[in-house]
Amino acid sequence: MSLQISSVDAQNLRLMAFDVDGVMTDGRLYFTPEGEYLKVFNTLDGHGIKKLAASGVTLAIITGRNTPMVAKRAADLGIEHVIQGREDKGVALAALAEELGIQARETGYAGDDEPDVSALQWAQLSFAPANAHACAREAADHVTVARGGEGAVREICDAIISHRSRA
Template identity: 85%
Template sequence: MQISSIDAQNLRLMAFDVDGVMTDGRIYFTPEGEALKVFNTLDGHGLKKLAASGVTLAIITGRNSPMVAKRAADLGIEHVIQGREDKGVALQALAKELGIDSSETGYAGDDEPDVSALEWARLGFAPANAHPCALQAAQHHTQRRGGEGAVREICDAILQQRDSQ
């Protein structure tokens, strides 16, 4: 995946969907009905490195999950928007609140609810196993699948270009 060094240098906000991007999209349920998600530690390290480079991180997800809040807290991600199917609207509102333009924004998503955010952001990413509508809307596609290192691949590609300047 080749990202323009100008786009990487200008990136101020990078937002991620959860199910299918930060996870493999599967949801496990305990006998008590509690939903469980599995996150990749490689992705977490990449997110920490990206934040350390000065990029503000955000999570925008359609579901509400205490596990997402916990994971975000563990990674130091303070912008967490849950229960939003209108991800493009949510991303635009967050960017406006932060004083960030679409040309300084990236988004990673894998399905139809992500398309508007993928199209609005300057840098749109979709994991290898994303739905075709997300693959079409995104400018960049990972080789790795969601939950299996796709987020790390995105972070590394951005950081490589930011470090090359």
């Protein structure tokens, strides 16, 4: 089953931003005995992100945490725009879009919890993973079949790419 999004929205999309915890990961944090923590990223999602970038969409990460592993993952995927340590994600998304000369109607966002709601509402095309908090699922235009960290990002990317090619 694939997401049924508007081909017009997909074709107009110039910027797609993703939250990290609960979207690009399953939301769990793994702590070492030294108190450091690890995140686990899905390689299928990574490939989807690379394909979406190749289709001409600018990619961004907006996350509430500030960690070197997010910067590393973004660099590995070629994501230039990484905004960390921001709880005001709608404000961060709008500011990034303005900086890039992109309007809300050309912007997409994927998030899974309360800090994401303003960004989900601001973007023209918004997504929440299947296991997102109810507030994010209600704010999003589309809810994936896959859970965060388990292919939700790939599902989003594939749907956008598929609908971009139809327009």
